Amino acid sequence: MKRIALLGYGVVGTGLVELIEKNREKDEKLNIRVEAILVKHKEKHNNKKLNQVITEDCEEVFSKDWDILVEVIGGINPAYSYVKRALELGKHVVTANKDLIAEYGEELFQIAKDKGVALKFEASVAGGIPIIKPLTESLSGNDIKSIKGIINGTTNFILSKMYEDGVEYGEALKEAQDRGFAEANPDADVLGYDAARKLAILSTLAFKKRVFWKDIKVEGITSIDSKDFAYAKKANCKIKLLSYSKKEENRVFATVKPVLIDSESDFYRVNNEINSVILSGDAVGELVFKGSGAGMLPTASAVYGDIVDLAFNKNNVVINSFSEDKLSVEHRSEEKIQSLIRIDTDNKKELILELNNRFTAAELLDLFDNEVALLVDGYTEMELEERLITLKQLSYVNRVKRILKVS
Amino acid sequence: MKRIALLGYGVVGTGLVELIEKNREKDEKLNIRVEAILVKHKEKHNNKKLNQVITEDCEEVFSKDWDILVEVIGGINPAYSYVKRALELGKHVVTANKDLIAEYGEELFQIAKDKGVALKFEASVAGGIPIIKPLTESLSGNDIKSIKGIINGTTNFILSKMYEDGVEYGEALKEAQDRGFAEANPDADVLGYDAARKLAILSTLAFKKRVFWKDIKVEGITSIDSKDFAYAKKANCKIKLLSYSKKEENRVFATVKPVLIDSESDFYRVNNEINSVILSGDAVGELVFKGSGAGMLPTASAVYGDIVDLAFNKNNVVINSFSEDKLSVEHRSEEKIQSLIRIDTDNKKELILELNNRFTAAELLDLFDNEVALLVDGYTEMELEERLITLKQLSYVNRVKRILKVS
Ligand SMILES: NC(=O)c1ccc[n+]([C@@H]2O[C@H](COP(=O)([O-])OP(=O)(O)OC[C@H]3O[C@@H](n4cnc5c(N)ncnc54)[C@H](OP(=O)(O)O)[C@@H]3O)[C@@H](O)[C@H]2O)c1
Ligand SMILES: NC(=O)c1ccc[n+]([C@@H]2O[C@H](COP(=O)([O-])OP(=O)(O)OC[C@H]3O[C@@H](n4cnc5c(N)ncnc54)[C@H](OP(=O)(O)O)[C@@H]3O)[C@@H](O)[C@H]2O)c1
Numbered sequence: 001m002k003r004i005a006l007l008g009y010g011v012v013g014t015g016l017v018e019l020i021e022k023n024r025e026k027d028e029k030l031n032i033r034v035e036a037i038l039v040k041h042k043e044k045h046n047n048k049k050l051n052q053v054i055t056e057d058c059e060e061v062f063s064k065d066w067d068i069l070v071e072v073i074g075g076i077n078p079a080y081s082y083v084k085r086a087l088e089l090g091k092h093v094v095t096a097n098k099d100l101i102a103e104y105g106e107e108l109f110q111i112a113k114d115k116g117v118a119l120k121f122e123a124s125v126a127g128g129i130p131i132i133k134p135l136t137e138s139l140s141g142n143d144i145k146s147i148k149g150i151i152n153g154t155t156n157f158i159l160s161k162m163y164e165d166g167v168e169y170g171e172a173l174k175e176a177q178d179r180g181f182a183e184a185n186p187d188a189d190v191l192g193y194d195a196a197r198k199l200a201i202l203s204t205l206a207f208k209k210r211v212f213w214k215d216i217k218v219e220g221i222t223s224i225d226s227k228d229f230a231y232a233k234k235a236n237c238k239i240k241l242l243s244y245s246k247k248e249e250n251r252v253f254a255t256v257k258p259v260l261i262d263s264e265s266d267f268y269r270v271n272n273e274i275n276s277v278i279l280s281g282d283a284v285g286e287l288v289f290k291g292s293g294a295g296m297l298p299t300a301s302a303v304y305g306d307i308v309d310l311a312f313n314k315n316n317v318v319i320n321s322f323s324e325d326k327l328s329v330e331h332r333s334e335e336k337i338q339s340l341i342r343i344d345t346d347n348k349k350e351l352i353l354e355l356n357n358r359f360t361a362a363e364l365l366d367l368f369d370n371e372v373a374l375l376v377d378g379y380t381e382m383e384l385e386e387r388l389i390t391l392k393q394l395s396y397v398n399r400v401k402r403i404l405k406v407s
Numbered sequence: 408m409k410r411i412a413l414l415g416y417g418v419v420g421t422g423l424v425e426l427i428e429k430n431r432e433k434d435e436k437l438n439i440r441v442e443a444i445l446v447k448h449k450e451k452h453n454n455k456k457l458n459q460v461i462t463e464d465c466e467e468v469f470s471k472d473w474d475i476l477v478e479v480i481g482g483i484n485p486a487y488s489y490v491k492r493a494l495e496l497g498k499h500v501v502t503a504n505k506d507l508i509a510e511y512g513e514e515l516f517q518i519a520k521d522k523g524v525a526l527k528f529e530a531s532v533a534g535g536i537p538i539i540k541p542l543t544e545s546l547s548g549n550d551i552k553s554i555k556g557i558i559n560g561t562t563n564f565i566l567s568k569m570y571e572d573g574v575e576y577g578e579a580l581k582e583a584q585d586r587g588f589a590e591a592n593p594d595a596d597v598l599g600y601d602a603a604r605k606l607a608i609l610s611t612l613a614f615k616k617r618v619f620w621k622d623i624k625v626e627g628i629t630s631i632d633s634k635d636f637a638y639a640k641k642a643n644c645k646i647k648l649l650s651y652s653k654k655e656e657n658r659v660f661a662t663v664k665p666v667l668i669d670s671e672s673d674f675y676r677v678n679n680e681i682n683s684v685i686l687s688g689d690a691v692g693e694l695v696f697k698g699s700g701a702g703m704l705p706t707a708s709a710v711y712g713d714i715v716d717l718a719f720n721k722n723n724v725v726i727n728s729f730s731e732d733k734l735s736v737e738h739r740s741e742e743k744i745q746s747l748i749r750i751d752t753d754n755k756k757e758l759i760l761e762l763n764n765r766f767t768a769a770e771l772l773d774l775f776d777n778e779v780a781l782l783v784d785g786y787t788e789m790e791l792e793e794r795l796i797t798l799k800q801l802s803y804v805n806r807v808k809r810i811l812k813v814s
Binding site: 015019022023026030122128129130133134137138139140141142143264266269276281282283284285286287288289290291292295297298300301302304305308309313314315316317 | 422426429430433437529535536537540541544545546547548549550671673676683688689690691692693694695696697698699702704705707708709711712715716720721722723724
């Protein structure tokens with residue numbers, strides 16, 4: 001029998017209690033007892049299971065006897081202080097909190113190591129998809145070369161709605177909020193910070209040195225509009241918020257930004273709240289993982305797996321990669337890329353002539369008044385940026401917008 | 408430092424030694440020493456690494472001092488006796504051998520349990536894809552509802568060639584053999600037994616009671632021809648060897664057979680030697696895994712992960728599911744299905760009239776002389792079989808062939 005303290009009894013906490021009870025009924029060996037549950041508003045939980053152990057007082061939680069602390073409050077404070085306190089007491093911790101790991105991973109993993117306990121965080125990236133464990137255990141023989149992911153469910157839901165229903169960003173965001181897929185303040189999601197934190201966690205584990213989330217170049221989805229989708233469809237693509245990092249020698253390239261995804265890509269069919277991660281290892285090659293990135297039971301499934309690992313499997317993988325030794329992160333790769341370029345113009349005819357001169361191997365998409373779009377191929381980011389600067393100098397060019405295409 | 412004994416120095420054994428050396432150079436903590444290597448023909452290995460520890464004498468191997476036995480010989484004998492001997496000596500074992508696990512899992516896991524050691528087998532199913540670990544560790548909170556897989560690289564390579572190049576089975580098989588994707592005697596692969604063994608392993612772990620591979624209904628790919636592919640293309644499908652098992656209450660339904668895979672399916676883009684597994688859990692929902700199912704380094708990546716788990720993580724998940732208590736396996740599900748039906752006939756006109764009477768919601772495909780094909784929907788297997796029996800009784804019907812379609 002193992003005893004846990006549960007911090008937070010919201011979406012994930014409630015799912016976790018459900019899984020603990022279901023599994024104990026099926027298999028008496030999986031006997032996990034919840035000794036205390038910390039919440040902010042006790043009265044909200046009057047009709048829930050385990051009502052007798054719910055408290056608003058963290059001292060009451062820490063005064064009880066338990067083996068593992070499970071943190072599903074979210075955010076930095078007070079989660080950080082509780083997790084730190086538990087580790088310092090020599091207790092194992094399981095968390096679903098990507099903000100905490102991305103921000104304080106270095107300090108927390110160091111304490112865990114000093115105390116000989118584990119800090120587990122499978123649910124913090126890609127919800128129910130097993131990705132932390134495969135990366136840190138199964139693939140230990142590999143040098144990971146790159147990580148690509150659709151790892152933010154909110155933005156993927158919004159972009160899926162815009163694609164399917166042809167609506168604008170604002171309307172899709174509102175539907176996401178109404179259906180509980182986006183928070184009242186959606187900034188962390190739609191501006192790409194949530195994805196950057198998750199990409200930083202995966203990159204740190206994969207590249208074995210710390211990649212700090214603030215070093216990752218982030219571009220959100222707020223400026224994507226229905227015309228971008230019209231061009232994307234014309235080019236047989238969808239638009240997704242892609243988190244991408246790549247290791248080359250001692251350099252890491254990492255970005256989060258909306259991109260065009262080709263219909264042949266494994267990401268093309270990753271819709272709504274579904275997440276997907278593609279890892280590329282020197283020995284194993286490319287591995288694709290896809291599944292629910294959020295939700296009560298999928299996320300609880302990941303938290304439960306971590307608890308069982310600690311409680312019954314005695315799995316004690318030590319995480320060393322959240323070190324002081326940060327990797328420097330670059331934003332511009334030297335790969336040749338494809339891009340969609342939209343140009344606002346007062347003189348379409350003249351512009352088209354000019355574009356034909358300036359870009360070879362480009363496909364023109366002429367769908368709307370006062371603008372022209374171009375699918376270009378075979379330039380590096382740098383080369384392309386240079387060309388766009390000179391384009392912007394033309395008197396009849398008003399605005400230039402560029403979206404990367406990934407195949 | 409950990410010491411291993413390696414049995415077999417072929418494709419996987421050679422890849423493993425390469426990974427051990429690469430990782431030790433990168434990180435001195437990953438110090439794994441190969442104390443002995445058993446082979447059948449010592450002279451074949453004269454120019455290889457670690458030449459000084461290669462032997463043809465298994466007694467020499469067992470006389471050395473090591474912590475983990477790695478079995479990559481393959482087949483039942485002598486692999487079985489060596490693995491058993493090591494476990495009985497209280498040594499951990501890592502194997503890539505699906506034949507051995509599917510056939511002798513019950514006995515071997517029992518010995519491991521009695522001796523308090525682990526028998527690990529990640530590479531035995533789907534090569535480099537982490538699937539055993541996610542299933543037995545990450546998803547421990549779930550009741551697994553179903554497993555779908557493309558888990559035999561040889562047949563997937565052959566079927567991919569037939570699809571792409573329009574060639575017949577024999578020619579595609581020959582190319583697979585020439586390129587090292589199929590063995591001289593390909594029966595275990597092309598008749599579906601290899602896939603059945605792997606499906607049995609996954610099903611046993613997922614459903615927590617033993618599913619014996621011989622109880623699984625198996626249909627190979629040897630009777631698939633270019634006309635099947637012509638119909639498949641017309642229906643926007645490919646043909647894949649699908650391994651499928653599903654749990655309902657106390658019943659398990661399990662089959663291995665070639666099916667039509669719709670272009671919207673995650674399996675549609677799983678080509679050549681790539682494998683993919685889709686697990687469905689009650690908490691997590693559907694999870695897709697995709698990657699290299701075979702090959703020197705992908706397979707060695709899985710074996711290496713198992714070794715590190717034992718050597719450095721002290722991960723000791725106990726496998727209880729290969730029990731005496733076998734699940735009874737059924738072959739016919741009661742789901743409504745879609746099927747492609749090909750009918751050889753001397754009287755096409757009459758047959759088409761008759762088919763229109765007998766099948767509603769069916770799409771007729773008329774591509775070749777002397778036969779008609781039909782895509783039917785909405786019948787159970789049983790209902791369909793009954794209708795086909797009466798069809799066969801028509802004087803102008805010569806032969807009826809049916810292939811399941813999966814969307
Ligand atoms: N939801 C998902 O799909 C999902 C997916 C992946 C990861 N996660 C992560 O899982 C964590 C939890 O998410 P959630 O969706 O379950 O959040 P939630 O539904 O908002 O629940 C948060 C819980 O924490 C409690 N809480 C908040 N502030 C507190 C404080 N200062 N002291 C004590 N308790 C406090 C709340 O108490 P009251 O109920 O009393 O207000 C509530 O029970 C987050 O880190 C999130 O990023 C969630
Ligand atoms: N290859 C793959 O892509 C792959 C993928 C997944 C799983 N696996 C599994 O991995 C295992 C090994 O496959 P493999 O492809 O590496 O096989 P392989 O290339 O045929 O190598 C087999 C090795 O075992 C040795 N051997 C054979 N019989 C022996 C005996 N009686 N006593 C001692 N040594 C013996 C051979 O010795 P000699 O070299 O001296 O003849 C050879 O070194 C099999 O279980 C296979 O199913 C392979």
